[in-house]
Amino acid sequence: MPLSAFNGIWSENKEVPLFTAQKSYTLWLEKQKVQYLQQSMSLLADTKLYSKIGAADSISNLKPQQVEVTAQKGDWYKVVSDQVTGWIRPSPGKLVVVEDLNAAADLKDNANTYKYPDAFSPKVSSLGPQTVQVIGRWSNWLLINTNNGNWWIDSRHIELNSTSEEAAPEVAPEAVVPETAAGAA
Template sequence: MPLSAFKGICSKHKEVPLFTAQKSYTLWLEKQKVQYLQQSMSLLAETKLYSKIGVADSISNLKPQQVEVTAQKGDWYKVISDQGTGWIQPSPGKLAVVENMNATAELKDNAYTYKYPDAFSPKGSTLSPQTVQVIGRWSDWLLINTNNGNWWIDGRHIELNSAAEEAAPEIAPEGEVPAA
């Protein structure tokens, strides 16, 4: 077959890969078993709420909030929210158990800020090297408090200083008085 024929063949069959991906996902999801959970989690970005898994139309949009996760099937989560009970299919980083913290971190290089802890989430501003207040953590991500609100940064190469360490009095060697 000549190369010139490929363009016509590709345009006629361009929907085949999408159909194959959708069918593969449906088959995978059907094989998943429902796991029952009782876990409070943070919904970190707006997410659609559905009455059932896989329905076309959502019931509503959930704003960021604490939700009670009662079940999981594949990449779907059954939640109890301020708008009722339903199923969500959050993209990576939108649903997490956030550890509350009170620490600072010294940014030695520029750092991007993100709306939620995922490199593909909407970006905020770029922070120049500085000390930042860390108020939460999820996996390798740090939630920081800035003048423009709370933002996430990739914390893989950032060292934390806990507030307790910073506020701790200096301990002098035995017999010496600490400097005032």
Template structure:
């Protein structure tokens, strides 16, 4: 075992025999043999330190000491010890010291007004790790629209006041009634025609609040179960922006996923997004 090595247990408050010393570390005799400790270490120290900007590594907790490289940000680093404002962290070169610089352009807190998804990285495709109810949270770092905040699970990333469980767009397969509230007995406000993609603002149960020409209104989407889930294309098939619309390329013979239908035309999922085809006819 060496200073800064893997944790190998703990000892209760007691007097111990010293064998050697290295910096803050002391080698003592234990029932497991010789082991290293930092006596009376403050365990209120966080296990991780979020760095919001690239930070210099030093051999000692002193800016005039040997420069040992730079740790890139944003990232969370493992803390081994602390001396003043300096932190001893685990690095690829072994334990080294950093003097974290707080970005004072960051807000200290953010108030969340809706349920907000937690992610392990500043990317909506990264692992979903739960959600926070509306509350004020402490900010640690920022990357683009993403903020790293303090949570009960440690530092995690959010896009404030956006709920990733609610899609930005919703494809309607059928003409759908608009309501003033998320309740079918509430005031009828008109009908949105289908098929089309509508912009989603919020969700409550099975109801979606969408943007309409009359302002935000609620819908209860109904899926058309008569639609096939897939279609097998037997020849090269033209893609169009809408039924009889602008030519947008073609798709080779394959099985495609169906999103909607209008007359003989089918809306399918493509690498360019939802587009329309007339199955097994070639417009070229």
């Protein structure tokens, strides 16, 4: 094919990769079996609620809260919240079982805090070295209590104090690193 034919061929075929990905996902989801659960989990970010798996339009928008998960199929979860029951398909880190923790931890270097435990979630701030109060854990993420709220931090940037389970400090003022300095770090 001559290079001059590229634009025409591209116009006719540019939708093929997206169609293929969507079809592959549909086929994968159809092969998944429903697993029935009874598990309380934390929904950590706004999430659309659907009447059924794959519905085009959501029936509600759930705010962060504790939900009862009653079933799972693939990456869809059937949840019961305070007002409604339906299916959600949360992004990674948005639906987790948070282990309660009461510990002090030393932040050795500058580190970012996030709305929920996923490096692609919205960044809240950058913290400088300090001691922080850890109130929860999920996977390799720690939930810390700050003066500006509870935020998640990657545990690779923080070291739990060995005796912190008994005597955790009060919430210390944050040493917030300006964005320009955080980007250079």
